[in-house]
Amino acid sequence: MPTLSTPTLIRGRRVVGGRAEGEALVTTQTISGWGGINERDGSIIERRHELVGQxxxxxxxxxxxxxxxxxxxxxxxxxxxxxxxxAAMLFTRTTTKMALGAVVTRVPAMTDFDADIFESIRTGDHVVVDAEAGEIHVTRARAN
Amino acid sequence: MQLTDTEKAMRDGSGGEAVAAAMDLLIRYGEALGAERLVETDNVAGAFNASTPSVRKIAERGMDEVFSRLNLDSDRTVEIPRLAARTCQLITGIDDQNWALQGADPQMIEMQRASEAFVGQRGVNLMATCTPYQVGNVPTFGEHCAWMESSAVVYCNGALGGRTNVEGKESTGAAALTGRIPYWGYHLTRNRYGNRHIRVDVPVRSMLDWGLLGYFTGERVEENIPVLEGALAGVDLVTLKHFGAAAASSGGVEMYHIPGHTPEARSAEDAFGPNRAEEQHVYDAAARKQMYETLQSATDRKVDFIMLGCPHNSIEQVGRIAALLDGKRLHPDVALWVHTPRAIRTVAERSGYVARIEAAGGKVMSDTCPAISRRLPPGVRVIATDSAKQAHYLPAIAKVQGWFGSLDACIEAGLTGIWTGDF
Incomplete structure (x- = not known):
């Protein structure tokens, strides 16, 4: 359960508009599409990836x-x-693969943040993504 | 994003519903990139045919639906007209002639053929290869292209001086219908200069050398632009094809310069332009050995499949395989598949190469490769390949052990059934 502490606000650039919220899944490793994910269940399958199986x-x-x-x-x-x-994609490196992928996945997506998202967001945190406003609100999961 | 009057009219339906859907996607994509505008292109290489089980359900509702959904990201099924730009099909899932050997379901080849008839009628040239530049699509210097396929993109930018980003299935569909693509990334001169330096201290001459150098390059520079100088020999279509594919696999290299050889670098000064080398890397004997070892994912020396032709082989490469196999016979437990574009296969057949390879027990395939099709001969456990790219991908995709080495080492393993390697 998230604590009731004040959410942290991070600003960034809208890539794909919309609003979503949910639990964060964080990795500092880039992700492969073909050969890297199972598109039927949304899991990471790359053998050497830190999120393999998730x-x-x-x-x-x-x-x-x-x-x-x-x-x-x-x-x-x-x-x-x-x-x-x-539910949403937050990333730091804009490439054609990433931008087109975000567009056709049609979920809120943002980049170019004013803070280090890998420092500010941990797996399990509750995140509200408001891509229209260019804002994300992060509520820390119970201290870990 | 700034649109011209013509582009606004396309968006608003002047060219029909399909063109409007295509322009809508390009606008969403361009804005996601932060592109200022679109650029005209008359050279598109993409993936248009239906050849995988995941597409079957959509294909049952017709090929307009396949193109609308998967090539335009449109929820509405639009009628696909003749394409505006010169367009070709890249590598695909099923070999049109050897589908039974691949173990493909007859329904799948029927679906692929039906989809090819549909897109062919609309102007897609069915080259069906990862190397369109070997069979008639050779971008000119500075030509704006919209290509998929990482090994083709890096060849287009680095070896030819054409200009393309790594596009996707949807952006190439939209580009084919509109003749437009976002003006971003490698379309702009300022983004094409080098920013990493690689000094080559150990002689690079053979195909094996160029593959190892490519793998090293990608691993060290990731998505940056390397400038390579030093002991480089034998720069040609085939070595650059192998080098680029390896660099795009281990890193994400989409552009490189070899001063004196590649078109945007008469000198190192040309190659770096206003940039400087933010990192220096040295490729020496130790680095070469390390790359060779990294590419081995096998422990069992008993080999049962030799995979040649990634990226698709040139006619000279097929000829060399025929010469090495001439009058010999593959080990009975080993299958050997050579992959080359359909057009080159026709020349290889006429030149007697296919007959010689087949007499030895091998097969000459087209249109696909085992990594793309995910189809290997039944029961394969250990593969050997002369391709760094295939050694990188295939063991993970097909859950097999993989040896990487020279063509000679691969042929030797094919004849004896045992991998001995090059070191």
Whole structure:
């Protein structure tokens, strides 16, 4: 359960508009689309990835960005069609793979933050993403 | 994002519903990137046909639906007209002629053929290769392109001086219908200069050398732009093809310069332009050995599959394999598949290369590769390949052990069934 402490506000640039909230899933490693995720259940399958076996379905996915094949957007596109897309995407490195992938996944997405999102957000934190306003609000999960 | 009057009209429906959907996607995509405008392109390489089980349900509702949903990200099914830009199909899932050997379901090849008939009628050239630059699509210097396929993108930018980002299935669909793509990243001269330096101290000559150097380059520079200088020999289509594919696999290299060889770098000064080398890396004998070891994911020396042709082989590469196998016979427990574009396969057949490879027990495949199709001969446990890219991806995708080495080492393993390697 999140504590009732005041949420931290981080500002950033809207990539895809909209508002979402949920539990954060944080990784400092880039994610592959083709060969990196299972588009049927929204899980990470890359063997050497720190999130291998975990699902991002319905989560606020916090990560540096995309890597690997140009099939990136098509694979994240399929997670939306299959109902297992993340609830929002927060990333730090804008590439064509990442931008197109966020657009076709059609979930709120932001980048260019005024704080280090990997310092400010931990897996399990409750995050409200308001991409229209260019704001994210982070509420720390119980002290860990 | 600034749109021209023509682009605004496309958005508002002057070119019909499909063009409007395409322009809508390009606007969303361009804004996500922070692009200022779009640029005209008449050279698109993408993935348009339907060849995977995940597409089957959508394909049952017709090919307009496949294109609308998967190539335009449109919720409405729009009727797809003839494409505006010159467009080709990249590598695909099923070999049109060897689908049974691949173990593909007959329904899948029927779906692929139906989708190819549909997109072909609308102007997609069905080259069906990861190397369109080997079979007639050779971008000119400075040409704005919209290409998918990381190994083709890095060849287009680095070796040819064409200009493309790594596009995706949806952006290439939209580009094909509108002749537009966001003017961002590698389309701009200022983003094409080098920012990393690699000094090559150990001689790089053979295909094996170029693959190892590429793998090293990607691992060290990640997504930056390397400038390579030093003991480099044998720069040609085939070595750059292998180098770029390896660098795009271990890192995310989309552009590089080799002063004196690649078109945007007559000198190192040219290559760096206003930039400087933010990092220096040295490729020496120790680095070479380390890359060779990194690429091995096998422990069992008993090999049962030799995978050649990633990226798709040139005619000279197929000819060399035929010469090495001439009059010999593969070990009965080993399958050997060579992958080359359909057009080159036709020349290889006429040149007698296919017959010689087949007489030895090998197969010459087109249109696909095991990593893309996820189809290998049944029961394969240990593979050997001369491709750094395939050694990087295939063991993870197909859950097999992988050896990487020279073509000679791979052929030797094919004949004996045992991997001995190059070191």
């Amino acid at each position: 699902s991002f379905a319905g989560k606020i996915l916090v990560f540096p960005g995309a890597k690997g094949s140009s099939g990136w957007s098509a694979f994240f596109h399929m997670t939306r069609i299959n109902g297992v897309a993340p």
